[in-house]
Amino acid sequence: xxxxxxxERYLRERITALRSQKGVSExxxxxxxxxSGSYIRSITSGATMPSMKELFNIMAxxxxxxxxxxxxxxxxxxxxxxxxxxxxxxxxxDLEKVSLFIGWITKV
Numbered sequence: 400x401x402x403x404x405x406x407e408r409y410l411r412e413r414i415t416a417l418r419s420q421k422g423v424s425e426x427x428x429x430x431x432x433x434x435s436g437s438y439i440r441s442i443t444s445g446a447t448m449p450s451m452k453e454l455f456n457i458m459a460x461x462x463x464x465x466x467x468x469x470x471x472x473x474x475x476x477x478x479x480x481x482x483x484x485x486x487x488x489x490x491x492x493d494l495e496k497v498s499l500f501i502g503w504i505t506k507v
Contacts, residue, residue, distance in 0.1 A: 409472055410454075411443045417461045420487075432456055463487075 418428055418439070429438035432453070441447045449457060458468050470483055489497065 406472075407445070407448060409469075410448070411445060413468060413471065414439065414457060415443050417463070421461065428460070432460060 418425065423431070425439040425443065426436045429436050429440070432438065434453075442449055455465075458465060461468075467483065467487075470480055486494065486497065
């Protein structure tokens with residue numbers, strides 16, 4: 400599999416993972432993005448790829464930055480990637496606690 404195919408596969412799998420985490424169907428996600436009901440299915444099946452603008456809309460829908468969206472490309476077995484995934488699952492209240500803790504341990 401060449402590099403471009405690996406990126407395309409990652410993109411499809413990442414959209415599927417984020418969609419599953421949020422508990423939204425492909426059909427519903429498509430409609431909420433203002434597209435036809437089969438739009439996301441056409442991406443996840445490999446029939447098409449989103450434009451850059453639509454990819455940014457997908458990221459905005461899931462409230463992830465481009466860096467967060469593509470973080471798994473750098474290696475899914477790293478501690479940083481594992482912690483990033485856990486942080487995504489935390490509530491805002493818990494994120495505040497983590498932020499305070501990080502501030503405390505990084506003070507010189």
